[in-house]
Amino acid sequence: MEKEFSNSKKGILLVNLGSPKSTDVKDVKEYLDEFLMDERVIDYRWIFRALLVQGIILKTRPPKSAEAYKTVWTDEGSPLIVITEKIRKKLQKLVDVSVEIGMRYAEPSIETGIRALAEKGVSEIVLFPLYPQYAMSTTETVIEKAEEVRKLKFPGVKINYIQPFYNREIYIDCLAESIREKLPEHFDALQFSYHGVPERHIYKTDPTKTCNLNDCCSRESNPSHQFCYRHQCFKTTETVIEKLNLPKEKVIVSFQSRLGKDKWIEPYTDETFETIPKKGIKNLAVVCPAFVSDCLETLEEISVEGKHQFTEAGGENFHYIPCLNDEDRWIEVVKTLCEEKLNEFYLV
Numbered sequence: 001m002e003k004e005f006s007n008s009k010k011g012i013l014l015v016n017l018g019s020p021k022s023t024d025v026k027d028v029k030e031y032l033d034e035f036l037m038d039e040r041v042i043d044y045r046w047i048f049r050a051l052l053v054q055g056i057i058l059k060t061r062p063p064k065s066a067e068a069y070k071t072v073w074t075d076e077g078s079p080l081i082v083i084t085e086k087i088r089k090k091l092q093k094l095v096d097v098s099v100e101i102g103m104r105y106a107e108p109s110i111e112t113g114i115r116a117l118a119e120k121g122v123s124e125i126v127l128f129p130l131y132p133q134y135a136m137s138t139t140e141t142v143i144e145k146a147e148e149v150r151k152l153k154f155p156g157v158k159i160n161y162i163q164p165f166y167n168r169e170i171y172i173d174c175l176a177e178s179i180r181e182k183l184p185e186h187f188d189a190l191q192f193s194y195h196g197v198p199e200r201h202i203y204k205t206d207p208t209k210t211c212n213l214n215d216c217c218s219r220e221s222n223p224s225h226q227f228c229y230r231h232q233c234f235k236t237t238e239t240v241i242e243k244l245n246l247p248k249e250k251v252i253v254s255f256q257s258r259l260g261k262d263k264w265i266e267p268y269t270d271e272t273f274e275t276i277p278k279k280g281i282k283n284l285a286v287v288c289p290a291f292v293s294d295c296l297e298t299l300e301e302i303s304v305e306g307k308h309q310f311t312e313a314g315g316e317n318f319h320y321i322p323c324l325n326d327e328d329r330w331i332e333v334v335k336t337l338c339e340e341k342l343n344e345f346y347l348v
């Protein structure tokens with residue numbers, strides 16, 4: 001069969017989580033409302049979700065979150081958005097299609113990003129959810145939202161989605177190199193702290209119903225791995241430490257940022273910080289590979305709060321290793337992953 005080539009204009013949309021408009025309590029409240037009312041984040045039936053979010057969480061959390069945001073906010077705005085924009089600018093210099101950003105929550109939204117591309121005449125978009133590991137509360141909700149917007153507002157636009165890339169060698173090489181450069185000379189352990197998710201989310205998104213959140217997540221192969229966030233975090237860690245030639249005994253994996261009373265995947269990062277100094281780990285390096293850009297959860301929860309918890313418990317040196325952010329080697333990875341998907345458009 002003869003190959004046909006699409007001449008339509010192409011573009012790239014980089015999607016990240018999003019931040020409040022400002023550190024004002026009302027903006028933080030509005031952001032948390034949109035975020036936590038997402039049925040893929042708090043996955044209760046609407047009425048129970050509304051009771052929990054609007055009846056309880058939004059009554060107490062916004063002032064506390066606003067204070068936390070104030071400690072990381074920059075003159076240009078939220079670190080997460082500022083860094084995503086830096087990634088965009090650098091990528092734009094390397095590719096000959098338009099690149100825009102969109103956030104799952106708040107502005108600039110996914111709709112704003114698609115519109116910006118559509119206004120430039122783009123009708124084939126590669127959408128890159130900037131999450132290395134799959135989760136219902138990240139990759140899945142981004143795709144759901146983008147499809148909703150596309151069908152409703154831009155039915156003539158085609159979107160190709162980049163899949164989680166935790167198992168791509170180019171990404172692992174890039175992450176390992178970045179960590180290698182930033183590791184202190186002496187450390188007793190390197191802790192990989194990933195954002196947590198409720199255990200229920202993993203059971204829910206496992207189409208094979210074979211993951212029991214025990215050893216199966218660390219097995220070389222299991223049918224559930226494609227949608228198992230816990231497995232994908234373990235796999236990221238395992239392949240990175242192989243590249244770094246680090247013994248497993250020097251490595252800790254944990255999960256941070258839990259919310260509410262449900263059981264989240266364990267062990268919990270904050271509890272680990274409080275217990276490991278007593279086991280002789282006094283010099284700790286910490287990296288957060290669920291995030292490609294630094295944000296509230298790394299800059300405040302880990303670098304400030306986490307350091308405090310660790311040193312209060314007897315730890316001596318706490319060394320936070322920043323995310324990939326706009327490092328050139330990471331931008332090259334973003335470019336490669338985007339080009340792979342752009343190429344799929346050329347063949348119609």
Ligand SMILES: C=CC1=C(C)c2cc3[nH]c(cc4nc(cc5[nH]c(cc1n2)c(C)c5CCC(=O)O)C(CCC(=O)O)=C4C)c(C)c3C=C
Binds near residue numbers: 290
């Ligand atoms: C990296 C992947 C992320 C997963 C998985 C995730 C799940 C998840 N998060 C919450 C609740 C909150 N997360 C918050 C901040 C936040 N979360 C991520 C990423 C993931 N979340 C990022 C990048 C950020 C930082 C955003 C920023 O502006 O810098 C917050 C808001 C902050 C706060 O009030 O503490 C909440 C709340 C849930 C419930 C969840 C899975 C169910």
Ligand SMILES: [Fe+2]
Binds near residue numbers: 211
């Ligand atoms: Fe699993």
Ligand SMILES: [Fe+2]
Binds near residue numbers: 257
């Ligand atoms: Fe989160």
